[in-house]
Amino acid sequence: MTFEASSPSDENIIAKKSLLSAATLVRGRHGIIDRVSEDEQLDGLGLDSLAVIDMIEETQKLLVDSNICFLDTSRIGDAFEEAMDNDWTLQRLAQRIMEQRAEEASILELTQQGMLRPKRI
Numbered sequence: 001m002t003f004e005a006s007s008p009s010d011e012n013i014i015a016k017k018s019l020l021s022a023a024t025l026v027r028g029r030h031g032i033i034d035r036v037s038e039d040e041q042l043d044g045l046g047l048d049s050l051a052v053i054d055m056i057e058e059t060q061k062l063l064v065d066s067n068i069c070f071l072d073t074s075r076i077g078d079a080f081e082e083a084m085d086n087d088w089t090l091q092r093l094a095q096r097i098m099e100q101r102a103e104e105a106s107i108l109e110l111t112q113q114g115m116l117r118p119k120r121i
Contacts, residue, residue: 011101014066016094022058023090026051038091042083056080059097068101071108075100 016038023036023045030051047055056077063069063076070076079100083093 011068012095012098014068015063015098016091018062018066018068019059019090019094019097021062022055025058026055029054036090038094039089041087041089042080042093043087052080052084063097070101070104072104075104 020036020038023040026047027034027036027045030047032046036045042052060070060073060076076097079093079096082088082096083090088096
């Protein structure tokens with residue numbers, strides 16, 4: 001399933017659809033056949049920690065298929081962690097994923113303009 005984004009609001013919709021598709025897919029792999037709602041909380045999906053990692057990876061794949069990419073893919077995992085800590089709905093999680101992408105884009109732009117220097121490891 002591939003969606004093409006053309007505006008920030010389109011990207012939010014695509015992120016939500018990608019997240020819901022990933023949740024439904026992963027739950028199916030674990031024998032849970034119910035569809036997933038955007039109003040469900042991440043911790044209410046009945047997934048163990050390995051299944052949540054699988055869901056993060058599937059979400060990332062679906063976003064990439066829709067030309068929504070992250071340079072630092074750990075940002076998606078960070079958003080999932082925030083969702084678990086704060087009892088967010090999947091809709092709020094999708095919104096946070098796109099906020100993380102916008103933050104990354106801002107940092108990249110500032111770095112390219114020479115206003116930030118990349119960290120050296």
